[in-house]
Amino acid sequence: MTQRVITADGLAKLVTEWAKKGAVYAPVKAGSKDWTEFRRVTSLKETDFSRVNTKQSAKGLLFPQREVMLRFKDGKSEEPAAPEEQVILGIRPCDAAAIAFQAKFFTGQGQTDPYFKARLDRTTFIGFACNTPAETCFCTAVGGSPSGTRGLDLLLTDIGGKYLAEPVTDKGAALIADMPDPAIGDLERKLAEKCAEQMPQAIDTAALKRRLDSGFEHPVWDELNLACVNCGACTFLCPTCHCFDVTDEERKGRGARIRVWDSCQFCIYSQHASGHNPRQTARSRYRNRVMDKFKYTVDMVGELSCVGCGRCIIECPAGIDVRETVEVLTRQLPEAAEKK
Amino acid sequence: MSREEALRKRARELLESKQVVMVVGHRAASTKGKAQPAFIAKPEDAESLIFDETCGQNLAGHLLKVKHLGKIAVVTKGCDSRSILVLLKEKQLDRAQLHILGVGCEGVKEDGKLSDSCITCEYPNPIVCDEMLGEPAPGDRLQTLNPKPQTGELTSDERWRELSEDVSRCIRCYACRQVCPNCYCPVCFVDASQPALVGKTTELSDNMVFHIMRALHMAGRCVECGSCARACPMGIDLMKFNRKAAQIVKERFNVVAGVKEDDAPALTVFDPNDKQEFIR
Amino acid sequence: MPGNPYLPLDVRVEKVTVENDAKDLKTFDLSFVDASARTAFEFIPGQFGFLSIIGTGEAPFGIASAPSEEFIKYTVKRVGGFTTALHELEPGTVIGMRGPWGNSYPLDLMQGKDVVIVSGGFSFTTLRSTIVHLLDPKRRPQFGKITCVYGARSAGELLYKDEIKAWESSSDIDLHLCVDKLGSDPWPRTEGLVPNVLKQVAPSSKNAIALVCGPPIMIRFTHPVLEALGFRPDDVFLSLENRMKCGIGKCGHCNLGSKYVCKDGPVFSYSQLRGLPAEY
């Protein structure tokens, strides 16, 4: 599909136009805080693309932390209204890949999750390629790229006051159909490649997976989990984590069945009504998270559920670095299948 | 000898002589400016111990995870020692099974900035320890920087709005609770499910109830180490609540958590003459 | 949203039966408010459904009725908030149900073979479904000998007393009832734990499939007995339960490694389970 160049003014006009038709979400500086977060905007002026990544990923725009599944009044229940059309502007390739993973998980695997699907169908993803990685970025190590297009409709690369626009889907191409079509220099394309060069080398995730396949009972987990405090920061900030809890809330005959994010790091997560808990120990919960990222989802949907955004590294209150965890596991777990 | 050098040397000795089975301390995390709790069981690993301005995690809580192993040595700043005292009083730790390695603390930094709790800290040196490593920190160093927590002359509505802004950012990851050395309930009130007590949503009402209740549960027990505020991924100053609770306890009951070895946690006891001006 | 799998269908409570002396086990017979939905609700013994009470919540339970029966039957123990609300329902109340979810017992594999059914406590529900299904005169000739060992703490805790009494005298099924401790009641006559009784009954493993459902402790002691009787791991099937919220493999809660109990189970062969973490 034809690449085009959009000037800053051109993009500003587009944003204003989109905002008239539906919701536009883009990174915005979070008040006095030193970070950006996705917020609804009506003009390009409000946005701030200066950070590599937003504090929280864009996953909440498709899978909100609190979502109404059913609303009820006087014993009658009804489904919530369909979500509105939305454009997510400035999503980084890692986060877009994460949503693509979630889409595979939520819409495949037998049943389709209608709430996620409804939002997905009404969302346009306009990505921003990364020109400079953060210290904690490692998308290239887990199969991504700072200019990756997975999950996107359109990818923008900042080429100094102008944006190189690369359509990924027809929907994306249509967005910029009216833009001029100047020749693209190779030089400009190389920006993103240069970014990729600064990133860590690929992890042999297939080898790690083979090790994890037989490494469930390995003593390495006893040491790895010690520093972990079993909070849910990593899982809630992770763009691929998808677990949820369902609860009913009711007052005076009115209420809703809602779902809220849940975390496998919480003790209560796996506890049976009888009180029996299959993952009673902190060690087993930590192991479950790592296993899920690098093995379980590979078995389930054929891919890792880590996109290398680095949020868990930045925010871990115990200073745990998943890259280090992976390195330790690869080093210590034997590759040959061992008998339990 | 710097505190860090003294620490490594002593840790190695203690492990080599088998006086302790483990030294709990800090090691450098992979990202700049962060440390990670370290659980050192082999003498040769003592070299990875660090002690500097990045070592903000309160290690007292981590002791609960490893106390079953045997006698543990623990690197202890002023705040860690206060938490240990609270845990000892609450019968969560056995003093005989602890070897407390005291270190003077010049304050810990977060993103290069002195942590708020360290600005107001009055106890940079351990209250209780078996030995001091290196020089104690100057006790009066922080007095000059001591801006008391601002309460201001705000109206109820203004205070509600200000706290609401903070609290509405909460994503209920419970990092604050999990890093807290003195939060160790097997089932936290927010996790209670039969029946469920606190709503699991991030609505303001649920978030506010969670944070007020947590402050209440910490009243008379919180040692103001600031771990919760530093742990919060959403940058909520959780110490606003805890500092207030500590201030209430001090003003009303004249108790400061974890600074005396022989007093009881403020809310487990009473004085028949406690002020009751708020009761009709 | 068309085909929303989270949307419960309206069902009416037709009958509530108290099953045990402790009165904490009740069986609910449910009919669909929209009668055509009953035909659409096709299930196989071993599957489960979610019962839903608006404003209270929902929870998964194994279906206790056989596909041929008119009403959908669930037997529920009162443990938490939801099940307490369920226990308070009067006949005629309309509640919600969604499902059927999960796989089932391996009926195809059981064709032409002996079937050994082992169950303890109130987990007998989906096995009742299975037995009623197998004993259908049209279907009974398709299977070999059917042996069942079913036990509970006391006679009063055995489910479906009228039915199992009838089965005891039936030639279609060799039923062995046992209780942990004999009471004054002359029925049942056998005292002993399920695994021990199974050992005495010693059903042949030749051309046979074993179905097991019970509390974790029973499962643990039953398997060695089956193994000693010559059952291969491929021929032993266990029905598991884990905490779950969605029933369709999305919420994440019920995973055993890479498998979800809700979607890939709840019935797993022992050989499958050997390759999975024992997190159930």
Added chain:
Amino acid sequence: MSTAEPHPQEAGSQEPEPKIVAFLCNWCSYAGADLAGISRIQYPASIRVIRVPCSGRVDPFHILKALQSGADGVLVSGCHPGDCHYLTGNYVARRRFAVLNDLLEFAGIDPGRVSFSWVSAAEGERFAEVVREVTEKVKALGPNRKLVKEPAS
């Protein structure tokens, strides 16, 4: 957290009384309320009584939960200091309530939303007075909008 439906306390409503959840100790204030009733002492029908074995049984969480569930005010009433049926229940409770009281004020919950009193079994008139006072205070504050949770939004 805005309430969608009209609040009983709002203008034009038929029911002008606010809703106040009252946690009353079985041994004193509950009996005090009884005495007020038996003595035909008038007081506003604003309170919804929950009988507790001791004011020490009242967890601050109960108070917050009442506000979350739509109460406009909460009253906790127990035995006078020294008179606790369990000797010291109210003393320990008093410390908890003191911290809660000050923390709620700090959080911007209007003082007067949550009240505490000591009322003995013999003080029927005093009980009525306390309820009148608490009701007036809560009325003056208007409906509870801060902690209330609207589940269907």
